[in-house]
Amino acid sequence: MLSIFRPHLRVASVLDLSTSWLRRLGLDHLLLDVDCTLKAYRDEQPSAEISAWLEAVRQQFQIVLISNGRAQRIGRFADSLDLPFLAEAMKPLPRKLRRAMRQHNMDPRRTAMIGDQLFADVMAARLAGVMSILVEAIHPEQERWFSRVKRAPQHLVLRLQRMPLLRDSEESAD
Numbered sequence: 001m002l003s004i005f006r007p008h009l010r011v012a013s014v015l016d017l018s019t020s021w022l023r024r025l026g027l028d029h030l031l032l033d034v035d036c037t038l039k040a041y042r043d044e045q046p047s048a049e050i051s052a053w054l055e056a057v058r059q060q061f062q063i064v065l066i067s068n069g070r071a072q073r074i075g076r077f078a079d080s081l082d083l084p085f086l087a088e089a090m091k092p093l094p095r096k097l098r099r100a101m102r103q104h105n106m107d108p109r110r111t112a113m114i115g116d117q118l119f120a121d122v123m124a125a126r127l128a129g130v131m132s133i134l135v136e137a138i139h140p141e142q143e144r145w146f147s148r149v150k151r152a153p154q155h156l157v158l159r160l161q162r163m164p165l166l167r168d169s170e171e172s173a174d
């Protein structure tokens, strides 16, 4: 399977990514997808658990939100968390990932893109030359149709790859 479709690591949720594990993965900077990664599409705020995770992670890691969503909606979300963002990112194109890294002095070798979509987040990460971490989508049924149509081929590719969902103690990212 082409590596462009292959995440470096799969986890069930960002909540499985402890700060110590992220450190051991050699990371300083995180590019985070928004919809279905940090919150359900229709939610305005992340859950209490994910808010707490963000609070802990931002103490140690530089975070930029990177979403294909509209700037106004994603901007509202980012402002409420006081996090920098780039919206309308057109992932899988890597252009805005590269821009975010340039603007925020992020070293690509110490950066991961974390998201729920193989054909957007993983491809964009691979094309931008950063680590790719795939999470299981939060309430994908709420997404827009043009995102939902990609779920079936994503499941097929992931089944062929047979990559397990890892937890901290089972770490084996390449």
Ligand SMILES: [Mg+2]
Residues within 6 Å of the ligand: 033, 034, 035, 036, 037, 115, 116, 117
């Ligand atoms: Mg998403």
